[in-house]
Amino acid sequence: MTTVLGTRALNRAALARQSLLERAGTPVLDTVARLCGLQAQEPQEPFIGLWSRLSAFDPATLDDLLTGRQVVRTHLMRRTVHLLTADDALAWRSRHGAMLRQRVLGVYRGELDGVDLDELAAAGRAVLADGEPRSMAELAGALAERWPAPGPRALGEMLVAALVPMAQLPPRGLWRTRAGVRNLPLSAWLGREVDPPAPEGTDPVGEALVRRYLAAFGPAATADLRAWSGLAGLPGAVAAVRGELVSFRDERGRELLDLPGAPRPSPDTPAPVRFLPAFDNAILGYHDRGRIIDDAHRGLSVAGERVVLVDGRVAATWRVDAGTVAVTPLYRLSRADRTAVAEEGRALASFLSDGGGDRVRVAASPP
Template identity: 45%
Template structure:
């Protein structure tokens, strides 16, 4: 018999279904790729392919061209924003969210202060801007040019300073599906053809975060954004929000009209890329990662491709030359295996329509 949760308490399954609904993973959305990137407030994109797989899991009718096209048209771009990691963002968010997290990028530079002794960071930013706007450059080319001005500085620290001080976009063909290209950089303003806008009020970004990741705590939002001291923003917004608690008594905030499906709502299996935002955007990831699987989708700084069963992390997957290999963390019954095979066939049909792949189950990762 299922115990009834006290009023105002959201257990792991309730949080799971609410988050999946907002992440477009409970049922696929008909929205465009560009609109989905905006709704999700960006997609983590250390590598080129993950944003494409992320949208394939979330959107009805998605094809890789649906993301490649706006990227080629410069309405979507790749740059460092939250948590000092590369994200795929809409052009509007490139020009606003980066200013919002600039304070975190400035703090990051403190780690490199020894290698930047004697370097005027404002002058470095101005010189680096001139260089990459005159001609897009690789990080190695930019580093060499900066070393000519500051020969005694640490080369790596100079390139980190340029990345932290400027909104450097990775220009295409890097980021396009099926295309290759080394990382070549210019500023967001130069690439997108318009000036950066003032940073949005953090209040607006908190509301967007809750729409995509809520219900959530202050620490959840801070973990996602890589920012600190957001408590006062949540307090300012409190009259406009609902509040709940999780099973551990942590206060959660939410939008009044956001979806909070019944915890027993069916959650179909989904194949997610490495570094999917679903697994990275909360301080407490128990809403998606069961305690017994905590840490199993990471090794060092490497994240694995994962799949969900009943809405929760349930194993890893990979593409071999001619096979989609599914490696569950525990035993799956015939019904679950059949659902995963059907979802795998769909994913392969969307992402690799010209390929021929078998689907096989690897050893169970006990």
């Protein structure tokens, strides 16, 4: 008989894989790899995500990895900007190429009607061949005479997010730095070519993605894998590695796959308060987000709200207001939980202010 994993068991497994049960002592580069990258469309949010997961996180370390070209900001999973190791960005980009094209076309199909996308890609690469980083608007402007009809937004999005594997260059994404997006091809920035597509009929990258995803997010259904990656479920890759995996069911009867030796803590394992950044993949990395957020609050996960986990579940939102970490509960918290939220909030405030402040305000009651 297949073991059924309840919501709380799945919650604890997810928290363990995400280093949200206990802060890890692993190096930043290894952590970014283990998490399969961090959502990074808001440039400062990965710093908060890593602070919540690592026992001694220094933002300068991530800055050094970005400027040293060991991690990179690029469009990948779900067509969103992710912070990835250089190795993963180069290895995974070709496998995501068709999805990226289709997602941009889903927005701009009318504007791009009649545009030869291969010709557009070649023209974009020619513009960038001089090695000068360019904004999306600058790229589109350079091509507007050849393709005047689509408009700069459609041309730029298709080039930067889909046709040409791009890196968003520092100072974008550095700690406490505001900077616009300047793009270079990944190969030019990293000094290595993007891995070519696999021979037809094989999918080694897809198989690696299945294993890596389950290590960071499992146990999970194929729908969860699809929601995280934006790819069409990777059925061939899942079938190829199925013999390596173990199978469970959730309380709704869905099949969940996992790596046999991956951590699945007891549902009774205590879960500390954790502050998550906007768009954190601990939430967005699933189709069924019920393991960590109530259906009534699911919209928060795509609205850019920063959230607080209490007993492993989303229980509050938070923001920085005039130097104070302000927490708004989604439901009434016990006195013990309020104390724990305030304590973790003070640690976060100290981190955000470089040790110079620890002001926290927890709303007296939910809105």
